[in-house]
Amino acid sequence: xxxxxxxxxEMSVQEAETVTLSCTYDTSENNYYLxxxxxxxxxxxxxxxxxxxxxxxxxxxxxxxVNFQKAAKSFSxxxxxxxxxxxxxxxCAFMKTMGxxxxxxxxxGMKLTVNP
Amino acid sequence: xxxxxxxxxxxxxxxxxxxxxxxxSLDFQATTMFWYRQFPKQSLMLMATSNEGSKATYEQGVEKxxxxxNHASLTLSTLTVTSAHPEDSSFYICSARDxxxxxxEQYFGPGTRLTVT
Numbered sequence: 336x337x338x339x340x341x342x343x344x345e346m347s348v349q350e351a352e353t354v355t356l357s358c359t360y361d362t363s364e365n366n367y368y369l370x371x372x373x374x375x376x377x378x379x380x381x382x383x384x385x386x387x388x389x390x391x392x393x394x395x396x397x398x399x400x401v402n403f404q405k406a407a408k409s410f411s412x413x414x415x416x417x418x419x420x421x422x423x424x425x426x427c428a429f430m431k432t433m434g435x436x437x438x439x440x441x442x443x444g445m446k447l448t449v450n451p
Numbered sequence: 452x453x454x455x456x457x458x459x460x461x462x463x464x465x466x467x468x469x470x471x472x473x474x475x476s477l478d479f480q481a482t483t484m485f486w487y488r489q490f491p492k493q494s495l496m497l498m499a500t501s502n503e504g505s506k507a508t509y510e511q512g513v514e515k516x517x518x519x520x521n522h523a524s525l526t527l528s529t530l531t532v533t534s535a536h537p538e539d540s541s542f543y544i545c546s547a548r549d550x551x552x553x554x555x556e557q558y559f560g561p562g563t564r565l566t567v568t
Contacts, residue, residue: 368555378542380495380559426494430555437483437548437555441494 337362337429341442348417350451355402356412358427358442364388368430369403369410370439375423383425386410417449453479455547457560464535464567471531472563474545480525481547485557486518489542501528525550535567 338361348354360369371383386394386403393401398418402411414421427442454477464470474484482503487495499520500508507520517539519531528547532539542564546557 377561378489378544379561380544380546382556385556432555437485437557438497438500439485439495439546439557441496443494 337364337431337440339427339429339440339442341425341427341445343445344443345446345448347448347450348414350417350419350449352417353413353415354417354447356414356425356427356445356447358410358412360408360410360427360429362408362429362431364431366432368432369401370428370430371399371401371410371412372426372428372441373421373423374426374444375420380426384412414447419449419451421447422449423447453547453549453558455545455558455560457543457545457563459563460561461564462566464565466536466567467534469531469533470535470565471529472543472545472565474528474530474547474560476526476547476549476558479547479549479558480551481528482525482550484522484528484545484547486520486528486530487544487546489544489562491542495544498530503528532565535565537567540565540567 340359367388369386373381384396398415424444426444429440456475458473484501486498498513501522503522509515522528544562546559
């Protein structure tokens with residue numbers, strides 16, 4: 336079974352600074368997706384960024400980028416120029432893509448607070 | 452972008468009654484939808500995978516007779532919590548995959564807060 340570990344339960348950062356959220360996972364699969372989701376106080380889940388395991392290039396979406404280390408099974412999220420609106424719970428998630436399974440396995444989440 | 456709605460957004464019911472939660476994909480068709488449960492300050496736990504026109508697939512430990520799932524159309528899945536008890540109070544979230552694309556992305560609804568008194 337796949338597991339996703341987010342070891343930092345909570346972090347805070349000053350506005351405009353850069354912060355890195357860590358995530359590790361355990362799987363025997365070779366083909367899979369990794370995701371970072373954001374859940375603000377409204378509790379709406381919002382996709383931040385995704386990474387296909389077969390792609391060596393790290394995904395980037397504006398201020399958000401990942402450091403994907405497949406051999407180390409590590410998938411960290413870097414938020415640059417942090418904004419107050421980035422305050423939220425962040426969940427790392429794994430999805431196996433072979434065998435017809437589309438289940439998302441979430442980490443426990445990390446609460447990020449951006450301070451003015 | 453793809454939008455998923457849930458209704459109601461919150462509901463309070465008495466112990467022993469049943470409550471139905473709807474999940475709709477508004478601008479795409481979804482042969483597969485997912486139901487999650489989230490307790491306060493915890494992560495999302497998958498309860499079941501809802502498949503249009505067939506029986507749902509439940510995760511281990513989830514009572515299928517208590518959490519009835521119906522996916523009767525390509526845009527609607529419903530979750531009925533039968534004989535609800537206070538321990539069923541939680542935040543229920545659905546998601547849907549666009550069956551018209553090859554993308555594995557799941558689009559999430561805004562969630563339903565259930566309180567059983």
